[in-house]
Amino acid sequence: MLVHEDRLFPSDPSSRAIARNLYASVKDLPIVSPHGHTDPRWYAENEAFPDPATLFVVPDHYISRMLYSQGIRLEDLGIAPRNGAATAPDPRAVWRLFASHYHLYRGTPTRLWLDHTFATVFGFSERLSAQNADAYYDRIDAALRTPEFRPRALFERFGIEVIATTESPLDPLKHHDTIRKSGWSGRVITAYRPDPVIDPDFEGFRDNLVRFGELTGCDTASWNGYLEAHRQRRAFFRDHGATSTDHGHPSARTMDLSKADAEALFRRVSTDAASPADAELFRAQMLTEMAAMSVEDGMVMQIHPGSFRNHNADLFRTFGRDMGGDIPTRTEYVNALKPLLDRFGNNSNLSIILFTLDETAYSRELAPLAGHYPALKLGPAWWFFDAPEGMRRFRELTTETAGFYNTVGFNDDTRAYLSIPARHDMARRVDCAFLANLVTSHRLEEDEAHEVAHDLAYRLAKEAYKL
Amino acid sequence: MLVHEDRLFPSDPSSRAIARNLYASVKDLPIVSPHGHTDPRWYAENEAFPDPATLFVVPDHYISRMLYSQGIRLEDLGIAPRNGAATAPDPRAVWRLFASHYHLYRGTPTRLWLDHTFATVFGFSERLSAQNADAYYDRIDAALRTPEFRPRALFERFGIEVIATTESPLDPLKHHDTIRKSGWSGRVITAYRPDPVIDPDFEGFRDNLVRFGELTGCDTASWNGYLEAHRQRRAFFRDHGATSTDHGHPSARTMDLSKADAEALFRRVSTDAASPADAELFRAQMLTEMAAMSVEDGMVMQIHPGSFRNHNADLFRTFGRDMGGDIPTRTEYVNALKPLLDRFGNNSNLSIILFTLDETAYSRELAPLAGHYPALKLGPAWWFFDAPEGMRRFRELTTETAGFYNTVGFNDDTRAYLSIPARHDMARRVDCAFLANLVTSHRLEEDEAHEVAHDLAYRLAKEAYKL
Amino acid sequence: MLVHEDRLFPSDPSSRAIARNLYASVKDLPIVSPHGHTDPRWYAENEAFPDPATLFVVPDHYISRMLYSQGIRLEDLGIAPRNGAATAPDPRAVWRLFASHYHLYRGTPTRLWLDHTFATVFGFSERLSAQNADAYYDRIDAALRTPEFRPRALFERFGIEVIATTESPLDPLKHHDTIRKSGWSGRVITAYRPDPVIDPDFEGFRDNLVRFGELTGCDTASWNGYLEAHRQRRAFFRDHGATSTDHGHPSARTMDLSKADAEALFRRVSTDAASPADAELFRAQMLTEMAAMSVEDGMVMQIHPGSFRNHNADLFRTFGRDMGGDIPTRTEYVNALKPLLDRFGNNSNLSIILFTLDETAYSRELAPLAGHYPALKLGPAWWFFDAPEGMRRFRELTTETAGFYNTVGFNDDTRAYLSIPARHDMARRVDCAFLANLVTSHRLEEDEAHEVAHDLAYRLAKEAYKL
Structure with a gap:
C-alpha cells in the first residue's frame, strides 16, 4: 500500500484511535492556501502540464x-x-x-x-x-x-477554497486579470512580495526601481515617490485579491530612522552600489515602512528571514537563482524586531506573521514574542521544517508559551501544485497526532482537541490572512 | 474530570504503569521550594486573599x-x-x-x-x-x-517543608522577622538578590547605593566599603534563614579584574552614568565577587541570565516592570563563565546553580560544564520552560552528559502561591515519566528509578540548597 | 539482568517488534570502525591489559x-x-x-x-x-x-573488520609497521591528524614544524616545503592504510587566500608567536589546502570543530591535555565553509565528513549543506551526543533534509577499546528504533527499513571511508 490510512499517527493504540477521530473530522475540510508559489498562468491558461x-x-x-x-x-x-x-x-x-x-x-x-x-x-x-x-x-x-x-480541474478536485500566489510589485498581474475575467469560480489571489524593489542586493535592483517608477508614474528616485509607488502597487495588488505582503530578507532586522536619515539612506542605495551595511539597513527600514502601510491598508505582513540565498556560487553562475543552494542561517529576532515593535508591536489591528529557518528561535524568541505582542503571530514550520518531525518540533517548542491561537494554521508555500493536497494532509495528520498525545496525557480534553484540530486545519488560516 | 490521575504519564501502557508506581512513591513528599517569589507579608500577616x-x-x-x-x-x-x-x-x-x-x-x-x-x-x-x-x-x-x-493554613495543607522568598539587600526583612517571632511553625526563609545594588542599569541604582550605605553603615562610595556592605547584608540575610543568593543578569558574563581595575570600574559606575560596556563589566565582576563571598560564607549562588527585561517599551512606560514583556535571548556560557571558573570552578565547597532561557545551551554548554566542574550544578527548566515539554527537553538534553546528580531538583520560582502544589506535582510527574521511559527501554532498572525519583522530588533540592 | 535484549527499543509493542526484526538482521554484522583513538601499540605488542x-x-x-x-x-x-x-x-x-x-x-x-x-x-x-x-x-x-x-583475541572476538587509529604526521607509525609485519590478519589502519603541525596554538607548534621538516627532508620553513611535507606524510600514511584525514579545529572556518597571502601568513605563524587572528586564519587556510590535497590523493576529510580545549586552566596546568575539560561551543558552518565550498563543494570525488558539538547546526546548517553539496557528508552524533538521545536527535534533525544517504554510518571515536562492541551495538539499536518508528507511522516500508538498517550499520561506513 503506497499510503496507509494511519500514516503519521502515534503508534500507541489509544493515541492512534484519538488521532484517527480528530483527523476524520478535518480531513475533508477545504484547502486554504494563504501563501505559496504556484504559477498563476496555470489557472489563467488552464493548459495541460x-x-x-x-x-x-x-x-x-x-x-x-x-x-x-x-x-x-x-x-x-x-x-x-x-x-x-x-x-x-x-x-x-x-x-x-x-x-x-x-x-x-x-x-x-x-x-x-x-x-x-x-x-x-x-x-x-x-x-x-x-x-x-x-x-x-x-x-x-x-x-x-x-x-x-488540467489545472482548474485539479483545483476543484483538490478542494481548494482559495490559493494565494506571490508576485513582484513589477508584475502586471495579467494572469490574475485573465482568471478573474474568465468567469471560472476558483479563487486565486496574489500577494505582494516587494524584495526586488526593496533589497539593494537583489539582481537588477536599480533597474527595478526605474521600472517601479514607470509602472506607477511615481518619482522613484525620491524617497517620497518611492514610498508612494509602494502604496499604489499595494492598492493594485489588493484589487487583485491580495490580503498579504511577504518579505524574504537575510535577517529579521528592522529599523526606525528619522525621515531625513531614511531619505539619505534611500539616496545611497538607489544611486551608488550600496555597501552591505547600507543594504541591510535599508531592508530593515523598509520592514518598518511596510508595517506602517499595513497599519493603513490592513494587509497582513509575512516575514521569511534567514536564508543565505545562492550559497553555491558556481551553481548560481551557471544556472541562476533558486537552484537548491539556499542555506538557512542563525537568525535573531528579539533585538532585530525591536525598532518595528516599538512603533507598532502593541497595535492589535496589525498582523505580522513570523517564520524561521532557525528552530532555536521557536522556544527562545518567537513563542515568547508572539505570546506577548498583539501584532505578532507565528507562521507554521517553514521550508526544510515543513515535514513531520519539523512540524512536531514547531508545536512542541511553541505551544507551551504561545498557545495555539497565536499561530496561523498551515501554509504549503509550494510551487509543486500537485503536492498541495499531500502537504495539507500531512499538516493535518501531524497536528492531530500532536493533539492526540495531549489528550492521551490528559493535558487537553477530547472535545477541545476537536475544536483545535478544526482551527489549525481551516479557521486560523482564514482569519489570520483575512480570507 | 478536571485533573486525571494519569496526566503527563507516557501513553504506552507498560511505561505508564511504571510511571504510576514511581509517582505513587513521591507524590506525597513534602514540598521543598528553594527559590521563588511569594510575598513574605502573606505568611507574616496571614490575611485573607x-x-x-x-x-x-x-x-x-x-x-x-x-x-x-x-x-x-x-x-x-x-x-x-x-x-x-x-x-x-x-x-x-x-x-x-x-x-x-x-x-x-x-x-x-x-x-x-x-x-x-x-x-x-x-x-x-x-x-x-x-x-x-x-x-x-x-x-x-x-x-x-x-x-x-488563609496563607498559613494553605502552607500547611500544601505540605510545604520550607519555602524561600527573594529579597533585595535594601529590604529590612520585617516580614521575615514577624514570621519568626509569631511562633508559627512554617519555615519561610529569604534569599539574597542583589541586582538593585549590582546592576548599574537597574532603576535607581545610584540611589540604591546610598541606601545600601545607610543600611549598613558602610562607605558604599568606596569599593571596599561597598563589598563590606554586601558582606554585612549577606550575614543579615543568613540570620533570616537565607542559604542562597540569586543573580538575574542579561548575560552570564563574569570577569576577574585586578583590585585596582575593579575599584576604578566601581568609581565609574557609581558616580557617572555608566556606559553599557561598563555596566556589563561591573555585573560580570560582581558575579566573581559574589562567588568569592560564597566561598567564605557558604551561600549557594544562583545565576538566572539571558532575559531581555522590559522589551515592550510602551508597556514599560505605562505600567512599569514585570508586565510580561521580558523576552529570552541567546546566552553564551563557555566563554562567559571562564573568568569565574578559573578562580573558583574547582572548588567543590562552592555551589553555583546555572539556569537558562536558551535551551540550545543545555546539551552544548551547560551539561558539559556541570558534568565537569565541581562548583557547577544545573537548575531546573526555567520560566517559559517550566512546562511538560520544557522539562522533558531539559532531562533529554542534560542527563546523558551531566547525569541526574549534577542537577538540583525542582524550583517553582513563582509568585502564584496557590499554584505551588500544581507546579511541584507537574515536575514530579514529568520526571517519573522520563524515568519510566528509561526503565521501559532498559536504560535503568526500576529500583534505581525509584531512588532517582525520590532524589529529584526531594533530596537534591534540600542538599543543593543546604536546607 | 544487566543488559536486556530489548534495550533501547521503542516501548510500543508494534514498534518494538519491528525494531527487533531490524536489529536481528544487523546485530552480527562485522564492526567497521573508521575513526577512533585506540592505541596501535596494543595490536602491535598484544600484551595483557x-x-x-x-x-x-x-x-x-x-x-x-x-x-x-x-x-x-x-x-x-x-x-x-x-x-x-x-x-x-x-x-x-x-x-x-x-x-x-x-x-x-x-x-x-x-x-x-x-x-x-x-x-x-x-x-x-x-x-x-x-x-x-x-x-x-x-x-x-x-x-x-x-x-x-589480549588485544588481538578481543579484536577477533569483537568481530572487527577494520579499525582506524589516529596519528600525528610526526608519528613514525612503528606500531602499524609491526602489526603489518607480524602476519596477524587484523586490519588496523592509521588516519592523518595534522593538528600538531597545522594549529599554531598547539603546544610545541614551532618545534613540531622543525621535526616535520626533519622527518620529510622538506624545507618546512617555506610555504612550498611545508605543503610538500604534508603531501609526503599523507602518502606515508596512505602506505599504512590511511584513507582519511581528521581536523580538530576550534571553529569550522575555512579560507582561500592567494598564494602570496598564504605564504605571508605562513611566515608569520611559523616564526613569530602568531596572533589569535592569524592562528585562526591559518587553520582556516589549511582546511582548504587539505581539501586540495584530498582532491589529488583521494583521502576522505573529517572536520571535528567546535571544542574549547582545556577549558579548565588549573587542570590543564596540573595534569595536561585531555582531562575532561573540553567544552563544546557554538559553531557556525554556512559562512565558515563557504571559501572551501566555493573551490571544491561541487566536486563529487571529494568527500568531506562534517561533525558537530553544536546540535543547533543539524537542522539549520548541516543537513541543508549536506543535502545539497556533492562534496559534503554528515558524520554521526559525536562525543557528548554519542548516546541514545543524542543519536535520536541526530536522525530526527537531519533525515528529513539530508536523508540517510548523505550520512556515513557510525564512528565509535573511542580510546576505550573494550567499549567498542557496546558502542556499535548502541548505534545499531537506536537506528533500528528510529527506523521502526518510521515504519509504524507508515513513513517507510519494512523492506526498505531493513535495507537502511544494513546501510547504517555497515555499508555506508565502508563506502564513505573507502574501506
Whole structure:
C-alpha cells in the first residue's frame, strides 16, 4: 500500500484511535492556501502540464538538490544552464534517473508528498522504482493529457477554497486579470512580495526601481515617490485579491530612522552600489515602512528571514537563482524586531506573521514574542521544517508559551501544485497526532482537541490572512 | 474530570504503569521550594486573599501576557497604569473576561496549573468557561473568606517543608522577622538578590547605593566599603534563614579584574552614568565577587541570565516592570563563565546553580560544564520552560552528559502561591515519566528509578540548597 | 539482568517488534570502525591489559569527568599530575571508589557501555556497586591475564573488520609497521591528524614544524616545503592504510587566500608567536589546502570543530591535555565553509565528513549543506551526543533534509577499546528504533527499513571511508 490510512499517527493504540477521530473530522475540510508559489498562468491558461519529468522533477528543488548532493548533474535532470547551450535530455530519461534514485528520499517529506500524489491523484499502489519507472511515466503522461488533469480541474478536485500566489510589485498581474475575467469560480489571489524593489542586493535592483517608477508614474528616485509607488502597487495588488505582503530578507532586522536619515539612506542605495551595511539597513527600514502601510491598508505582513540565498556560487553562475543552494542561517529576532515593535508591536489591528529557518528561535524568541505582542503571530514550520518531525518540533517548542491561537494554521508555500493536497494532509495528520498525545496525557480534553484540530486545519488560516 | 490521575504519564501502557508506581512513591513528599517569589507579608500577616481576580489574574504574567497577545488591554484585566489614573475594573468583570478566554491556554502549563488548583484546592470538576465563570467566582470568593484559605493554613495543607522568598539587600526583612517571632511553625526563609545594588542599569541604582550605605553603615562610595556592605547584608540575610543568593543578569558574563581595575570600574559606575560596556563589566565582576563571598560564607549562588527585561517599551512606560514583556535571548556560557571558573570552578565547597532561557545551551554548554566542574550544578527548566515539554527537553538534553546528580531538583520560582502544589506535582510527574521511559527501554532498572525519583522530588533540592 | 535484549527499543509493542526484526538482521554484522583513538601499540605488542582500574577508569574521560564533577580528586582515580610527584593509588582502591559512585552514571551512555561490556565480555549479571566491587575486580583482573583477553583475541572476538587509529604526521607509525609485519590478519589502519603541525596554538607548534621538516627532508620553513611535507606524510600514511584525514579545529572556518597571502601568513605563524587572528586564519587556510590535497590523493576529510580545549586552566596546568575539560561551543558552518565550498563543494570525488558539538547546526546548517553539496557528508552524533538521545536527535534533525544517504554510518571515536562492541551495538539499536518508528507511522516500508538498517550499520561506513 503506497499510503496507509494511519500514516503519521502515534503508534500507541489509544493515541492512534484519538488521532484517527480528530483527523476524520478535518480531513475533508477545504484547502486554504494563504501563501505559496504556484504559477498563476496555470489557472489563467488552464493548459495541460507537459510531462511527468517536467511536472515533478525539473522545478522541484527538494528533488533536485537531493540528487545533486549525490553527484547527479543538474543538466541530466533537465535543468537548463543560463547560457542555454545544453540540449535538454529526454523527459523519460530524466524520469528514469529520478526513479532509480527514489531510495534517496527515504525518511524525507518529499517521499511522503510524492507517494501521496502518486496514490491519490494517479491511482498508483506500488512504490516507484527503476523497474516500474516506465509504467509510472506512461500512466502519468497519459493522465496529464486528459481534461481532468488540467489545472482548474485539479483545483476543484483538490478542494481548494482559495490559493494565494506571490508576485513582484513589477508584475502586471495579467494572469490574475485573465482568471478573474474568465468567469471560472476558483479563487486565486496574489500577494505582494516587494524584495526586488526593496533589497539593494537583489539582481537588477536599480533597474527595478526605474521600472517601479514607470509602472506607477511615481518619482522613484525620491524617497517620497518611492514610498508612494509602494502604496499604489499595494492598492493594485489588493484589487487583485491580495490580503498579504511577504518579505524574504537575510535577517529579521528592522529599523526606525528619522525621515531625513531614511531619505539619505534611500539616496545611497538607489544611486551608488550600496555597501552591505547600507543594504541591510535599508531592508530593515523598509520592514518598518511596510508595517506602517499595513497599519493603513490592513494587509497582513509575512516575514521569511534567514536564508543565505545562492550559497553555491558556481551553481548560481551557471544556472541562476533558486537552484537548491539556499542555506538557512542563525537568525535573531528579539533585538532585530525591536525598532518595528516599538512603533507598532502593541497595535492589535496589525498582523505580522513570523517564520524561521532557525528552530532555536521557536522556544527562545518567537513563542515568547508572539505570546506577548498583539501584532505578532507565528507562521507554521517553514521550508526544510515543513515535514513531520519539523512540524512536531514547531508545536512542541511553541505551544507551551504561545498557545495555539497565536499561530496561523498551515501554509504549503509550494510551487509543486500537485503536492498541495499531500502537504495539507500531512499538516493535518501531524497536528492531530500532536493533539492526540495531549489528550492521551490528559493535558487537553477530547472535545477541545476537536475544536483545535478544526482551527489549525481551516479557521486560523482564514482569519489570520483575512480570507 | 478536571485533573486525571494519569496526566503527563507516557501513553504506552507498560511505561505508564511504571510511571504510576514511581509517582505513587513521591507524590506525597513534602514540598521543598528553594527559590521563588511569594510575598513574605502573606505568611507574616496571614490575611485573607482579596478575591479570585486579584488572586489569580492580576499578578500572573503567564495569564495576562497571553490575553494581551490576543488584543485584550491590561487595564481591563485590573492592572493599574503607573499614573494610577484609571479606575480599576470590577474583579468579577476581570474574572469573566479571563474565563471567556480560557481556551487560549490550551496546551500551556498555565492551563494545567489552574485546573489542578481549581480541582484540588477548590473542588471544581468542570472546566472553567464563560458559562460557569460566575459559579467559579462565587465559590472561590467564598472559600477565600474562610480560615482554611488563609496563607498559613494553605502552607500547611500544601505540605510545604520550607519555602524561600527573594529579597533585595535594601529590604529590612520585617516580614521575615514577624514570621519568626509569631511562633508559627512554617519555615519561610529569604534569599539574597542583589541586582538593585549590582546592576548599574537597574532603576535607581545610584540611589540604591546610598541606601545600601545607610543600611549598613558602610562607605558604599568606596569599593571596599561597598563589598563590606554586601558582606554585612549577606550575614543579615543568613540570620533570616537565607542559604542562597540569586543573580538575574542579561548575560552570564563574569570577569576577574585586578583590585585596582575593579575599584576604578566601581568609581565609574557609581558616580557617572555608566556606559553599557561598563555596566556589563561591573555585573560580570560582581558575579566573581559574589562567588568569592560564597566561598567564605557558604551561600549557594544562583545565576538566572539571558532575559531581555522590559522589551515592550510602551508597556514599560505605562505600567512599569514585570508586565510580561521580558523576552529570552541567546546566552553564551563557555566563554562567559571562564573568568569565574578559573578562580573558583574547582572548588567543590562552592555551589553555583546555572539556569537558562536558551535551551540550545543545555546539551552544548551547560551539561558539559556541570558534568565537569565541581562548583557547577544545573537548575531546573526555567520560566517559559517550566512546562511538560520544557522539562522533558531539559532531562533529554542534560542527563546523558551531566547525569541526574549534577542537577538540583525542582524550583517553582513563582509568585502564584496557590499554584505551588500544581507546579511541584507537574515536575514530579514529568520526571517519573522520563524515568519510566528509561526503565521501559532498559536504560535503568526500576529500583534505581525509584531512588532517582525520590532524589529529584526531594533530596537534591534540600542538599543543593543546604536546607 | 544487566543488559536486556530489548534495550533501547521503542516501548510500543508494534514498534518494538519491528525494531527487533531490524536489529536481528544487523546485530552480527562485522564492526567497521573508521575513526577512533585506540592505541596501535596494543595490536602491535598484544600484551595483557594491566588491571581493571587502569583499563576502565584511568584513561576514560567520560568516567573521570563525572566523578570529578562530584568532588572526587583526579589523583584518587590514579591520574598522575604532570610533575609526577604523587604516588599512584592502589588500582583496587581506584576501582572501589569508582564502584561506590556507579549511581552517578544513571541515564548516561557510560553506564550502558559499561554494563554491556561487563555482561558480554566478562559475563557479569549483577550491577556494579560498592558491595560487589571486589568481586568485579577479581574476576576482571583474572580474565585480563588470560590469552583470550589480549588485544588481538578481543579484536577477533569483537568481530572487527577494520579499525582506524589516529596519528600525528610526526608519528613514525612503528606500531602499524609491526602489526603489518607480524602476519596477524587484523586490519588496523592509521588516519592523518595534522593538528600538531597545522594549529599554531598547539603546544610545541614551532618545534613540531622543525621535526616535520626533519622527518620529510622538506624545507618546512617555506610555504612550498611545508605543503610538500604534508603531501609526503599523507602518502606515508596512505602506505599504512590511511584513507582519511581528521581536523580538530576550534571553529569550522575555512579560507582561500592567494598564494602570496598564504605564504605571508605562513611566515608569520611559523616564526613569530602568531596572533589569535592569524592562528585562526591559518587553520582556516589549511582546511582548504587539505581539501586540495584530498582532491589529488583521494583521502576522505573529517572536520571535528567546535571544542574549547582545556577549558579548565588549573587542570590543564596540573595534569595536561585531555582531562575532561573540553567544552563544546557554538559553531557556525554556512559562512565558515563557504571559501572551501566555493573551490571544491561541487566536486563529487571529494568527500568531506562534517561533525558537530553544536546540535543547533543539524537542522539549520548541516543537513541543508549536506543535502545539497556533492562534496559534503554528515558524520554521526559525536562525543557528548554519542548516546541514545543524542543519536535520536541526530536522525530526527537531519533525515528529513539530508536523508540517510548523505550520512556515513557510525564512528565509535573511542580510546576505550573494550567499549567498542557496546558502542556499535548502541548505534545499531537506536537506528533500528528510529527506523521502526518510521515504519509504524507508515513513513517507510519494512523492506526498505531493513535495507537502511544494513546501510547504517555497515555499508555506508565502508563506502564513505573507502574501506
